[in-house]
Amino acid sequence: MSGRRSDRTSLDAAFVRRQFPALDNGWAFFENAGGSYVPQTVIDRTVAYMTETQVQPGASFGPSAEAEARMAAGQRLIAELINAEPDEIVVGPSTTTNTYFLGQAIRPWLKPGDEVIVTNIDHEANQGAWRRLAEVGATIKEWRINLDTFDLEIEALEKLLTDRTKLVCFTHCSNITGSLNDVARITKIAHAAGALVCVDGVAFAPHRAIDVKALDVDFYFFSPYKVFGPHLGVMYGKREHLLRAQGQNHFFFQKTDIPRKIPAGYPNHELSAALVGVGDYFDALHRRHFVAPENRFQKRAKRVFGLITDYEGAIGTKFMDFLRAEPKIRVIGRPTGDAKKRATTFSFTVKGRASAEIPPLLERGKIGLRNGDFYAVRLMDALGLERSDGVIRASMVHYTSNDDVERLIRGLEKAI
Template structure:
């Protein structure tokens, strides 16, 4: 009997995300700015709403019920994240505001241990959040910032990276996935090479957590940073994973309430990990929301997601190539992020016309001005896909771009 091959056109995840079932300017919402922020599933929204309407209290003030519950829920989130990242201990999971704060924490705190002449190596792919904190650290401590270049096809130049590594290199920081052009870095290989010269390694995982299964022990990195809102959780919360022995050696970043052991006017002693790095009342409901997002991600089959997202990417790239556009960056070993310029039409104008069609894309420099300069463009149009997108979304993008041609071409 002839069995029609099952074609995967959707994973049917749209129903989990209420905002995706709304209309935008009279059209179906086509959300293609997932690299900027992802949408939130019902379970996350409900957990946060439930906490705020039924259980709101602060943490670590344990004598009353609400506080005990809030403390327990935040502890549970930390446990989930420890398992999710495969960290060795919950002490290695520091709640921060987002990737930017995580990187700043390392730059300020680990930076205190660095000496004049020590080198920090980043790559040409980096987001401003993985450039500026290191520049500032160099100014404070007299360190030297080195940048490993990429090749024209948008991949890191591994030979150049190897050459830039030396016994002077004390810290290497690179993105797992480029937010701007989608390049997936060979993270494990880059860590291994950095370790050979004794450098510590931070991975900016902001774009990776929603696309890949992240295992910090397998990666063998020293720090891993990401934001909750880019992986189906709320804004205002993120995670810095740090190896326990390093976190122990590092001085506190911010100081104040919750991160102390005892305080007198003469001196203070600090709390144990992870609280040493969590000054002030934490983002409680956001931490609970992120914990719920982790539960959601635990239901996903990452292999299936990757295959599916790659199909969307291939279809998008194929159809884009039929239009009058130039793709920027890699065409393989990349996440489902397409960055392109439309010949003779500025990215901003493209974005406005697409918006009128209900298609949300990001236009601009994507907080990667040096990378834009590398490609000699001031801005690109970026469509970034998630597993809840489908072929209809790809078609809506293409039809929108045809309309751009009509209007402005």
């Protein structure tokens, strides 16, 4: 027991960093939007599963029953994290795989001439699966960003919606610009037009709490391997939609067998079980910062995300101040560090230089970041950037230290 009588009001950054063994490697790491480090708790859960229960789950003998229970606990953890029910959560290998399966599963819902709206800012995982619905006769419409502000504007969406619109697919947070979108408002507008929404929360989930019920979304995706967890993707679908969807699993799965009927095959066993380690980590943070216990995991995580938001706002503002003051840098995104408007995912180009020139210069100082299209190729096209060169992206999460940010700034100053 710490013996504290009051809550900590800011994130204990040193405590956070102690939970992540990979942070000892000496690198200032800025490719977090590609995939985050994992805390020891996730490693422990993986090792425990593989040591104690690496058998086919679901039989009645000891280790097999325990394996099944550990996988179910992972599923439950995700459901609690985003305020859903466990049978509304599909655990799969990745978000790309999950959108692909859903794209197949909803084909029977569409008639020729029905309309599907996708954006030109999303990662291809939340575009390609829906654009393929053209194969069953759907008309694909593109909700394009404003090239001056890099924003998806609601007025532009309203002009695209008709009584034939069946799906609106958009991102909660761009993996390039870091901009946050008002999902609840967009969902309300789409629903009023009679359409469902598919929301990509992959770039949002590491930074803020998610409540799918409050957002009222129909489908929501994120990838735990970017949220301090194992390499998996998870999909939320409202139960009524999952029941109606055409399962992609073996023929003998019943229409009511959700979520199992949706994807082909079982998710990775040990990694599904390791999802619980993400919960262990958030619980450790909750105990570290808050005195009063809280029964619901979703609320514990939400309070922790409150501290994370403030912390990220501070490091993000520091980095944005540098970007804005550097005349050779063009920021691709909102020019603010305000945590209400953006996540700490920053993309930029450097005047007169190829993006690919910059990361290797920083690597010499053990600063890891990357350039490219990050699979948002249609955004690169819209911006007139060569896809493979793309933008330079520096993405931070709550274990990114002030010192890391200072190293990055000094490294960029030198490189530029």
